[in-house]
Amino acid sequence: MHFHILTLFPEMVLQGLHTSILGRAAEKGCISIEAVNIRDYTLDKHGKVDDYTYGGGAGMLMQAQPVYDACMALQSRIAARRQTESAARVIYVTPQGRTFHQGMAREMAREEDLIFLCGHYEGIDERVLEEVVTDYVSIGDYVLTGGELPAMVMIDAIARLVPGVLHNSESALTETFHDGLLEYPQYSRPEIWHGRRVPEILLSGDHAKVDEWRYAQSLERTKRLRPDLYEAYMAAREVPGKDHK
Numbered sequence: 001m002h003f004h005i006l007t008l009f010p011e012m013v014l015q016g017l018h019t020s021i022l023g024r025a026a027e028k029g030c031i032s033i034e035a036v037n038i039r040d041y042t043l044d045k046h047g048k049v050d051d052y053t054y055g056g057g058a059g060m061l062m063q064a065q066p067v068y069d070a071c072m073a074l075q076s077r078i079a080a081r082r083q084t085e086s087a088a089r090v091i092y093v094t095p096q097g098r099t100f101h102q103g104m105a106r107e108m109a110r111e112e113d114l115i116f117l118c119g120h121y122e123g124i125d126e127r128v129l130e131e132v133v134t135d136y137v138s139i140g141d142y143v144l145t146g147g148e149l150p151a152m153v154m155i156d157a158i159a160r161l162v163p164g165v166l167h168n169s170e171s172a173l174t175e176t177f178h179d180g181l182l183e184y185p186q187y188s189r190p191e192i193w194h195g196r197r198v199p200e201i202l203l204s205g206d207h208a209k210v211d212e213w214r215y216a217q218s219l220e221r222t223k224r225l226r227p228d229l230y231e232a233y234m235a236a237r238e239v240p241g242k243d244h245k
């Protein structure tokens, strides 16, 4: 899977995303992560990419031209590689978008290419957004200084679902949110730490009993910590086929 990030700060996203698990996955070739510097596409001779907003107001706005040209050049390269006319999805990361969740990560992980458009300053000229963006996505109800961190968050969540990225293929299946429940508690050595014992059942070797215990723990934890998820889970069990987030 190929991730492309349209940004004014390519070094920020490349540094962050080529570290640890995603860095290893990129080296193995399971994913690729590319940053395109929007400034490289400005026609302004001083390299300017922003200007004042019509109608007044504080702050500067990213202009349409460099964003459009950067995006079109990228779409052409992707189309040439894929040998198709169909354009890749362009995700504009913005607090005005739909709130990102695990289900969206799962759905996006099926794409061959994803383009993330990162805004800065007061945002991006509306006209170019109308022409190039397919999805408006937020990572939560708070405002950050730019789209780079949200793009990195989403790419991390999506990339780890791409086959081959995680070592242990189990871990994406059993973890929190996979089936709409929070994950059960986990323990490693030693058996007693600070006087606290690992639950006896986990030492029993009885896998069926362990699974049962873990499921009960997941249910209890979800009910206590995330009653919203718990209700959705229970409702979906009553209506077979209804999907979780």
Ligand code: ADE
Binding pocket: 093, 094, 095, 137, 138, 139, 140, 141, 142, 143, 144, 145, 146, 147, 150
């Ligand atoms: N840009 C600034 N804040 C953001 C947020 N919460 N989500 C996505 N993009 C953003």
